[in-house]
Amino acid sequence: EVQLLESGGHLVQPGGSLRVSCTASGFTFRTYAMTWVRQAPGKGLEWVSGISGSGGSTNYADSVKGRFTISRDNSKNTLFLQLNSLRAEDTAVYYCAKQDCSNGLCYMSAWGQGTLVTVSS
Amino acid sequence: ETVMTQSPATLSVSPGDRATLSCRASQRIGSSLAWYQQKPGRAPRLLIYGASTRATGIPARFSGSGSGTEFTLTIGSLQSEDFAVYYCQQYHDWPPVTFGGGTKVEIK
Numbered sequence: 147e148v149q150l151l152e153s154g155g156h157l158v159q160p161g162g163s164l165r166v167s168c169t170a171s172g173f174t175f176r177t178y179a180m181t182w183v184r185q186a187p188g189k190g191l192e193w194v195s196g197i198s199g200s201g202g203s204t205n206y207a208d209s210v211k212g213r214f215t216i217s218r219d220n221s222k223n224t225l226f227l228q229l230n231s232l233r234a235e236d237t238a239v240y241y242c243a244k245q246d247c248s249n250g251l252c253y254m255s256a257w258g259q260g261t262l263v264t265v266s267s
Numbered sequence: 268e269t270v271m272t273q274s275p276a277t278l279s280v281s282p283g284d285r286a287t288l289s290c291r292a293s294q295r296i297g298s299s300l301a302w303y304q305q306k307p308g309r310a311p312r313l314l315i316y317g318a319s320t321r322a323t324g325i326p327a328r329f330s331g332s333g334s335g336t337e338f339t340l341t342i343g344s345l346q347s348e349d350f351a352v353y354y355c356q357q358y359h360d361w362p363p364v365t366f367g368g369g370t371k372v373e374i375k
Contacts, residue, residue: 181364183311191303191311191354191366205362241310253301253358255322257310 148172148256150242155261162232166261168225168242176200176220179245179252182227184238185260192238195227196245196252210236232265239263269294269360273353273367279375286342288370290355295335299359302331302340305369306351314353315340342372350374 154166168180181196195216196205204216215228225242239262243254270293280286290300298318303311313322315331318338328343342349355367 190369191305191356193362193364193366196362196364207363246316251299251358252361252364253299253313253316253356254303254311255313255316257312259310 148244150244150256150258152240152242152258152261155240155263157264157266158232159267160233160265162265163228163230164232164263165226165228166240166263168227168258170223170225170242170244173244175218175223179247180218180225181243181245181252181254182216182225183241183243183254183257184236185241186235186238189238194240197225229263232263234265237263237265268363269296269357269365271355271357271365271367273355273370275370276368277371277373279373280345281375282345282347284345284375286345286349286372288340288342288353288372290333290338290340290367292336292338292357294360296357296359298334299357300331300333300338301356301358302329303354303356304349304351305354311354345372 149171152168182194197216213231217226239260241260242258244256245252246255272291274289300318302315305311319331352369352371
C-alpha cells in the first residue's frame with residue numbers, strides 16, 4: 147500500500163524559512179516523479195512544484211519560483227520542499243503526491259495527509 | 268497556462284440521483300484530464316485519469332468522459348459518502364499543471 151506522510155509544517159513569521167518533508171513507502175520511490183500541491187484555507191488546489199524520479203529535473207509555479215526549492219533523497223525515500231522568504235499568502239496545507247506518468251504526462255495517483263504551514267507575525 | 272473552469276460551483280443532489288459535473292479547458296488538452304474527490308479535512312483522492320479511466324478501487328458509479336476542451340464526471344447513483352468537493356486537473360500543458368476551482372456536491 148502506498149503511503150505518504152508529510153511533516154514539518156508549523157507557524158513561521160513573514161520572511162522566514164521552513165522545510166517540509168514527505169516520507170514515502172509502499173512503492174519504489176526512486177522510479178516515480180513527485181509533486182507538491184497546496185491548499186489555502188477554504189480555497190482550491192494549487193500545484194507548487196514537481197521533481198523527476200532521479201531529482202535531475204524540477205519545475206515550479208511562478209508564485210513560488212526563486213523562493214521554494216524541491217529536492218529528494220532517494221536513499222531515504224523522502225521528498226523535501228524548502229520554503230524561503232515566506233509570505234502570508236503561502237499559508238496553506240501542503241500535500242505531497244506520487245505521480246504516475248505516461249509519455250511525460252503525469253497525474254497524481256496518491257496523496258499524503260498534508261502538513262499545515264502558517265505564515266503570520 | 269491552461270485555465271480549467273468547473274461548473275456548477277455547487278450541485279444539490281438527492282441520494283440515489285445522478286450527478287453530472289462539468290470541466291472546461293481554455294485550450295485543447297487531449298485526454299490528459301484527472302478528477303479528484305476531496306472530503307472535509309481530508310486529502311484529495313484520485314478518481315479518474317486519462318479523462319475516462321477509473322483509478323484502482325473506484326466504484327463503477329463514477330465515470331468520466333470527454334476530450335479536447337470539454338469533460339464530464341458523472342456519478343451514477345449518489346451514495347452518502349459521495350458528498351464532497353470534486354476537482355478536475357489538466358496535465359497536458361505543464362508546467363504548471365492546473366486545477367479547476369472545484370464543484371461541491373451537497374445533499375439536497
